[in-house]
Amino acid sequence: MTYTYTCTNCGEIVEITCSIAEKDEKEKSLVCPSCGGREFVRVFNAFIARKRESGGMVSIGSCACSQRG
Ligand SMILES: [Zn+2]
Numbered sequence: 001m002t003y004t005y006t007c008t009n010c011g012e013i014v015e016i017t018c019s020i021a022e023k024d025e026k027e028k029s030l031v032c033p034s035c036g037g038r039e040f041v042r043v044f045n046a047f048i049a050r051k052r053e054s055g056g057m058v059s060i061g062s063c064a065c066s067q068r069g
Pocket residue numbers: 007008009010011012032033034035036037
């Protein structure tokens with residue numbers, strides 16, 4: 001099984017692959033690779049697919065004004 005989570009702090013997507021029996025232990029030890037946060041919300045693949053579809057490439061080069069910082 002693959003379980004997908006999103007970091008509540010920075011929105012990083014983290015996937016873990018394990019059995020149902022291992023899931024609780026994996027969840028407890030989950031640390032965000034991006035911000036080091038430990039608060040996660042379970043998400044589903046459909047949600048991620050939609051997120052990638054709608055926002056995955058939009059921010060890259062589509063608007064130079066966002067690059068000014
Ligand atoms: Zn994070």
